[in-house]
Amino acid sequence: xxxxxxxxxxxxxxxxxxxxxxxxxxxxxxxxxxxxxxxxxxxxxxxxxxxxxxxxxxxxxxxxxxxxxxxxxxxxxxxxxxxxxxxxxxxxxxxxxxxxxxxxxxxxxxxxxxxxxxxxxxxxxxxxxxxxxxxxxxxxxxxxxxxxxxxxxxxxxxxxxxxxxxxxxxxxxxxxxxxxxxxxxxxxxxxxxxxxxxxxxxxxxxxxxxxxxxxxxxxxxxxxxxxxxxxxxxxxxxxxxxxxxxxxxxxxxxxxxxxxxxxxxxxxxxxxxxxxxxxxxxxxxxxxxxxxxxxxxxxxxxxxxxxxxxxxxxxxxxxxxxxxxxxxxxxxxxxxxxxxxxxxxxxxxxxxxxxxxxxxxxxxxxxxxxxxxxxxxxxxxxxxxxxxxxxxxxxxxxxxxxxxxxxxxxxxxxxxxxxxxxxxxxxxxxxxxxxxxxxxxxxxxxxxxxxxxxxxxxxxxxxxxxxxxxxxxxxxxxxxxxxxxxxxxxxxxxxxxxxxxxxxxxxxxxxxxxxxxxxxxxxxxxxxxxxxxxxxxxxxxxxxxxxxxxxxxxxxxxxxxxxxxxxxxxxxxxxxxxxxxxxxxxxxxxxxxxxxxxxxxxxxxxxxxxxxxxxxxxxxxxxxxxxxxxxxxxxxxxxxxxxxxxxx
Ligand code: ME8
Numbered sequence: 001x002x003x004x005x006x007x008x009x010x011x012x013x014x015x016x017x018x019x020x021x022x023x024x025x026x027x028x029x030x031x032x033x034x035x036x037x038x039x040x041x042x043x044x045x046x047x048x049x050x051x052x053x054x055x056x057x058x059x060x061x062x063x064x065x066x067x068x069x070x071x072x073x074x075x076x077x078x079x080x081x082x083x084x085x086x087x088x089x090x091x092x093x094x095x096x097x098x099x100x101x102x103x104x105x106x107x108x109x110x111x112x113x114x115x116x117x118x119x120x121x122x123x124x125x126x127x128x129x130x131x132x133x134x135x136x137x138x139x140x141x142x143x144x145x146x147x148x149x150x151x152x153x154x155x156x157x158x159x160x161x162x163x164x165x166x167x168x169x170x171x172x173x174x175x176x177x178x179x180x181x182x183x184x185x186x187x188x189x190x191x192x193x194x195x196x197x198x199x200x201x202x203x204x205x206x207x208x209x210x211x212x213x214x215x216x217x218x219x220x221x222x223x224x225x226x227x228x229x230x231x232x233x234x235x236x237x238x239x240x241x242x243x244x245x246x247x248x249x250x251x252x253x254x255x256x257x258x259x260x261x262x263x264x265x266x267x268x269x270x271x272x273x274x275x276x277x278x279x280x281x282x283x284x285x286x287x288x289x290x291x292x293x294x295x296x297x298x299x300x301x302x303x304x305x306x307x308x309x310x311x312x313x314x315x316x317x318x319x320x321x322x323x324x325x326x327x328x329x330x331x332x333x334x335x336x337x338x339x340x341x342x343x344x345x346x347x348x349x350x351x352x353x354x355x356x357x358x359x360x361x362x363x364x365x366x367x368x369x370x371x372x373x374x375x376x377x378x379x380x381x382x383x384x385x386x387x388x389x390x391x392x393x394x395x396x397x398x399x400x401x402x403x404x405x406x407x408x409x410x411x412x413x414x415x416x417x418x419x420x421x422x423x424x425x426x427x428x429x430x431x432x433x434x435x436x437x438x439x440x441x442x443x444x445x446x447x448x449x450x451x452x453x454x455x456x457x458x459x460x461x462x463x464x465x466x467x468x469x470x471x472x473x474x475x476x477x478x479x480x481x482x483x484x485x486x487x488x489x490x491x492x493x494x495x496x497x498x499x500x501x502x503x504x505x506x507x508x509x510x511x512x513x514x515x516x517x518x519x520x521x522x523x524x525x526x527x528x529x530x531x532x533x534x535x536x537x538x539x540x541x542x543x544x545x546x547x548x549x550x551x552x553x554x555x556x557x558x559x560x561x562x563x564x565x566x567x568x569x570x571x572x573x574x575x576x577x578x579x580x581x582x583x584x585x586x587x588x589x590x591x592x593x594x595x596x597x598x599x600x601x602x603x604x605x606x607x608x609x610x611x612x613x614x615x616x617x618x619x620x621x622x623x624x625x626x627x628x629x630x631x632x633x634x635x636x637x638x639x640x641x642x643x644x645x646x647x648x
Pocket of ligand 1: 024
């Protein structure tokens with residue numbers, strides 16, 4: 001019997017159309033699922049939408065819809081996008097599904113009855129007209145931050161979960177399962193920042209808004225959205241809190257892998273395991289927190305019409321090019337960048353130049369020299385050995401990378417094989433062999449070796465770029481293989497290639513594509529009104545002074561500045577910040593040339609975690625103002641002051 005592999009994506013907030021960053025996670029999970037299938041696992045992939053909570057309630061109101069109508073539309077949009085990028089999910093769960101809602105109520109009640117959830121109260125400031133609770137620090141001049149009216153001290157009932165009860169057991173689980181959190185560096189973050197300082201009891205109900213699953217025995221409360229959302233991983237496959245879980249659940253749980261973004265690791269590696277312990281269920285085997293895909297050259301913003309969405313990318317480049325781009329854009333756990341320009345560049349340099357050309361040339365030569373027939377005539381030369389070695393070791397190498405979900409590295413191994421095959425064409429010069437009748441058998445062997453190497457590469461490529469792999473194989477009249485058949489060379493006897501092969505990737509004209517992209521952006525910017533309401537929609541929630549104090553702003557002097565070669569949006573700045581010299585990469589090249597900046601003093605966020613942009617480590621961020629038209633201005637101290645000075 002084959003081994004099962006149950007993996008999940010985070011369930012996306014049904015608060016709006018997901019951008020390419022959210023879509024990345026679905027593509028990543030799909031690639032892992034398809035890879036595991038090819039390795040012989042019986043795979044179950046679950047994805048879905050997270051549809052409750054105050055934010056969604058507010059979004060629905062702003063859109064003039066009932067919450068359910070609103071989430072129905074967004075969930076349909078998310079499903080459409082997942083289908084468009086080829087996510088082969090086995091289950092798409094929505095947290096408004098009736099059976100999920102029923103189970104959440106049962107789970108809540110079970111935890112309450114066994115004493116893990118208790119009813120308590122928290123104290124705060126209450127605004128009667130707004131029916132809202134505020135903490136001391138949220139108040140503005142001691143008044144309601146929403147309406148400005150006076151507030152009164154009040155207590156609100158709420159349910160709390162006894163987190164601390166399970167902290168030791170969780171720590172033990174971490175110790176006994178060193179691979180539970182990937183990348184491993186995230187584990188220390190969880191232990192040092194959350195477990196060691198001690199876990200607070202968690203408030204698991206809300207009564208300040210309605211859009212949630214009501215607590216069945218106390219319906220003025222709704223269940224905290226994270227308890228509701230996290231439980232999707234068990235309810236979606238048939239968990240029943242009364243002990244009547246489905247056969248599927250018995251087979252699939254515990255999950256083998258939760259694929260999530262780095263921002264929600266805490267929820268998945270602290271809250272979720274603790275909820276499961278309380279339910280008496282085994283814990284998931286692994287949680288993989290991937291990095292974020294960010295837009296090169298500044299934030300995506302709806303009012304500028306420049307948000308990158310998967311459907312636009314697919315329309316311009318095709319599904320598999322988009323999959324390839326996002327999967328190779330970020331090394332394991334780290335952030336990556338996306339821009340229209342960089343997609344074009346990658347399509348041309350890697351997909352068209354390396355893969356497209358290889359397949360096209362090989363098929364064309366078989367047609368030209370042998371009427372399309374490919375067979376091994378057994379005339380070998382030393383030069384064949386290295387190609388064969390690279391081909392038969394590719395699967396092992398890709399599998400090794402995929403053990404820790406280093407998808408970009410796995411793809412690099414596959415493309416190394418395609419590159420090696422291209423080099424083999426240059427080494428064996430089939431067009432020279434073709435001139436000599438006596439070399440015909442050798443020429444046939446060369447084309448066989450090429451075809452076999454490409455077929456091994458395409459079979460490995462399938463999980464990441466399914467249609468390309470299938471189209472490529474069809475060009476050779478062959479079928480893709482399972483991975484256990486990729487360790488030997490000589491997987492077919494003979495075949496006939498297509499007379500007119502399908503071009504996998506053709507070179508794009510960067511200027512022509514960018515003109516079309518610009519036209520699309522301006523058309524969208526025109527139809528998006530820049531109204532006051534729009535601006536408000538982008539405003540952020542209130543923060544405490546402590547939140548603000550976490551940000552360290554400093555004055556910096558620009559010592560040197562240059563354009564980043566591979567990007568038309570990035571500048572690389574060398575900054576003097578007191579005693580320190582730092583490199584900062586900033587997406588302002590369209591607004592400033594290096595000469596505008598050299599010698600100037602500006603403001604940086606000095607304690608931002610370093611991030612790699614176009615291969616350069618950026619150690620901070622330049623603070624800029626931006627208006628609704630996208631005009632940008634950096635901030636400077638009003639009078640001269642030493643670099644390194646703190647801003648508060
Ligand atoms: O967090 N690049 O939903 P969500 C890569 N509903 N990944 C990104 C990203 C980016 N730019 N932006 C977001 C939620 N993500 C919750 C999850 S699970 C029980 C509940 C990732 O729609 C993000 O990290 O905000 C998360 O894993 C997923 O997209 C959905 O994010």
